[in-house]
Amino acid sequence: MAIPQSFIQELLARADVVDIVGRYVQLKKGGANYMGLCPFHGEKSPSFSVSPTKQFFHCFGCGKNGNAIGFLMEHAGMNFVEAVKDLAQTYGMPVPEDDTSPQERERAAQARARQATLSDVLEKAASAYRKHLKASPAAIDYLKGRGLTGEVALQYGLGYAPEGWRTLASTFPDYQDALLVDSGLVIHHAEDGGEDKRYDRFRDRIMFPIRNIKGECIGFGGRVLGEGTPKYLNSPETPVFSKGRELYGLFEARASLREAGYVLVTEGYMDVVALAQWGFAHAVATLGTACTSEHVQKLFRFSDAVVFAFDGDAAGRRAARKALDVALPFATDVRSVKFLFLPAEHDPDSYIRQFGPEAFARSVSDAMPLSRFLIDAAREGCDLGSAEGRAHLASNAKPLWLSLPDGALKRQLLAEFADLIQLGLHELQSLWQPPSPAPAKWQRRTPADGQAPQDGSPSSGFTRRFSSDKPARGLGRQLPASRADHAVRLLLSDMRQWQDLNGEDHQMLCELPAPHGTLFTWLDSQYQEHGSLPWGALREGLRDHPCEALALKVMDTAFAAQTASPEEEPDPKAPSPQALARESAAELKALLNRLLIERLKAQETQAIASAQTDPSALERYRALQARRRSLENPPEV
Numbered sequence: 001m002a003i004p005q006s007f008i009q010e011l012l013a014r015a016d017v018v019d020i021v022g023r024y025v026q027l028k029k030g031g032a033n034y035m036g037l038c039p040f041h042g043e044k045s046p047s048f049s050v051s052p053t054k055q056f057f058h059c060f061g062c063g064k065n066g067n068a069i070g071f072l073m074e075h076a077g078m079n080f081v082e083a084v085k086d087l088a089q090t091y092g093m094p095v096p097e098d099d100t101s102p103q104e105r106e107r108a109a110q111a112r113a114r115q116a117t118l119s120d121v122l123e124k125a126a127s128a129y130r131k132h133l134k135a136s137p138a139a140i141d142y143l144k145g146r147g148l149t150g151e152v153a154l155q156y157g158l159g160y161a162p163e164g165w166r167t168l169a170s171t172f173p174d175y176q177d178a179l180l181v182d183s184g185l186v187i188h189h190a191e192d193g194g195e196d197k198r199y200d201r202f203r204d205r206i207m208f209p210i211r212n213i214k215g216e217c218i219g220f221g222g223r224v225l226g227e228g229t230p231k232y233l234n235s236p237e238t239p240v241f242s243k244g245r246e247l248y249g250l251f252e253a254r255a256s257l258r259e260a261g262y263v264l265v266t267e268g269y270m271d272v273v274a275l276a277q278w279g280f281a282h283a284v285a286t287l288g289t290a291c292t293s294e295h296v297q298k299l300f301r302f303s304d305a306v307v308f309a310f311d312g313d314a315a316g317r318r319a320a321r322k323a324l325d326v327a328l329p330f331a332t333d334v335r336s337v338k339f340l341f342l343p344a345e346h347d348p349d350s351y352i353r354q355f356g357p358e359a360f361a362r363s364v365s366d367a368m369p370l371s372r373f374l375i376d377a378a379r380e381g382c383d384l385g386s387a388e389g390r391a392h393l394a395s396n397a398k399p400l401w402l403s404l405p406d407g408a409l410k411r412q413l414l415a416e417f418a419d420l421i422q423l424g425l426h427e428l429q430s431l432w433q434p435p436s437p438a439p440a441k442w443q444r445r446t447p448a449d450g451q452a453p454q455d456g457s458p459s460s461g462f463t464r465r466f467s468s469d470k471p472a473r474g475l476g477r478q479l480p481a482s483r484a485d486h487a488v489r490l491l492l493s494d495m496r497q498w499q500d501l502n503g504e505d506h507q508m509l510c511e512l513p514a515p516h517g518t519l520f521t522w523l524d525s526q527y528q529e530h531g532s533l534p535w536g537a538l539r540e541g542l543r544d545h546p547c548e549a550l551a552l553k554v555m556d557t558a559f560a561a562q563t564a565s566p567e568e569e570p571d572p573k574a575p576s577p578q579a580l581a582r583e584s585a586a587e588l589k590a591l592l593n594r595l596l597i598e599r600l601k602a603q604e605t606q607a608i609a610s611a612q613t614d615p616s617a618l619e620r621y622r623a624l625q626a627r628r629r630s631l632e633n634p635p636e637v
């Protein structure tokens with residue numbers, strides 16, 4: 001296929017199949033889906049269903065199904081490339097041109113090679129800076145003065161860019177090479193008529209290599225050694241480096257993160273390195289920019305708990321407030337977000353120097369939970385003694401509260417705010433989240449946005465029918481699907497649930513025997529690359545994948561279950577999309593609990609088997625058993 005797979009998936013994540021099909025077929029909302037008369041076979045009552053959450057259409061009469069691209073091909077008679085181009089034009093996404101002809105494909109390969117080359121150039125510079133550090137007593141003295149040992153300097157690959165305008169010329173004999181400019185190492189000024197000027201960007205600075213999660217050097221931060229300005233200088237944005245996405249120290253921190261159970265987000269690279277020196281090797285820093293939603297999303301891929309540690313000054317306070325805004329949509333009930341405010345005159349390093357590492361560890365564990373910071377932020381400047389002040393608080397709090405994902409935390413906060421504002425719980429809820437008016441008969445849902453896990457859009461309706469103990473009508477003769485199949489179905493139908501799982505769940509699912517484990521590993525990599533995707537886009541990514549057959553089999557049953565009776569009129573008392581999503585999440589949780597119990601049982605058997613030769617195995621067995629029993633008989637709530 002000439003068009004890159006990842007582009008097709010991004011396209012399908014942005015496109016709305018309801019919109020595309022709706023151009024040709026009159027659709028009517030029915031439950032979570034849209035129904036219409038099938039354009040592929042003659043019929044009088046609608047059995048053609050389009051799912052906005054899955055981004056997939058399915059006909060229960062003739063069995064035709066597919067995503068938006070498939071629909072354009074089948075119905076409008078386009079070939080694959082035409083359908084992709086048509087769709088891309090509708091959504092204003094330029095089709096990557098590099099891949100449309102052999103020459104252009106060649107160009108794309110060159111662009112990829114170029115990124116690799118940029119990384120090589122940066123790596124070579126990093127190694128030169130490290131060598132210069134060894135030869136610079138002043139730079140070594142500076143680092144020693146900050147309390148750093150050679151070991152930590154080596155771990156983070158610290159270096160030194162000497163004074164002088166063209167020091168890099170000794171490392172790169174062709175100083176005119178455009179790669180030096182493209183990688184951000186060299187600054188180039190072409191003057192009118194005059195000769196062109198080139199010089200090193202980093203001079204007389206301690207150099208902090210910035211690595212991506214694969215460990216490749218993608219840029220540098222440089223701290224001036226003397227009194228020059230700016231104090232901190234970063235690589236510019238390049239094809240390999242984007243500061244709104246990258247976090248300094250994440251690569252180096254990976255191992256410690258898991259051990260510590262949380263990630264510490266600080267303001268600068270010196271904080272990260274100093275903290276590592278004090279034994280807190282699980283710190284990262286944003287790169288001279290406010291925390292972005294991409295940063296937060298990335299952090300949660302590595303840990304379920306994030307502690308923002310900002311300096312105690314006004315700038316730190318502002319940075320924390322910004323971090324609160326971007327973290328809110330990710331604050332699900334299984335995650336923890338906290339804010340550590342150091343005394344005004346301190347950064348983490350100076351705090352530990354004065355009070356010691358234990359005191360710092362204590363202040364981390366006493367850090368302010370997101371819920372409290374949220375309330376503080378909302379009531380700032382509001383006089384709660386007056387009705388006006390309380391109304392002001394309500395208006396401050398509303399956008400913050402609405403950003404939170406649905407869950408227990410959100411509901412508790414509603415109660416707290418109701419208290420503060422002196423309104424009844426239901427009054428406040430109807431003020432903030434008025435019940436949506438019944439959708440007009442032909443009204444369409446807004447396009448499902450696969451990238452926005454926080455949008456609170458409905459989960460698929462079929463899970464409800466699947467979740468009850470009684471099988472849905474018409475399904476009685478079907479064998480119950482295996483638990484692993486069931487988990488596949490829930491997660492492929494609503495991938496947003498993947499991010500709400502904890503690390504243990506992820507690991508357990510990825511370690512299931514093939515093909516299920518392979519499929520979950522693939523799903524995880526998709527999540528890392530694209531965020532959550534609707535089924536229509538996942539289906540495209542699975543083409544020719546070893547797990548394609550499993551996914552299609554499982555999703556086919558999902559569709560069959562979904563419309564056990566497609567002609568049924570929508571039930572006015574049907575549960576809300578939010579309720580369905582909650583139900584589906586609860587179902588997944590119960591299912592994972594069962595899978596975890598099975599896994600523990602298998603581990604118990606293993607422990608018993610090795611108890612004859614390994615004395616510690618018995619203890620392990622008891623721990624496993626205790627854990628399993630607590631899962632089997634959860635305490636009554």
Ligand SMILES: [Zn+2]
Binds near residue numbers: 040059
């Ligand atoms: Zn049909």
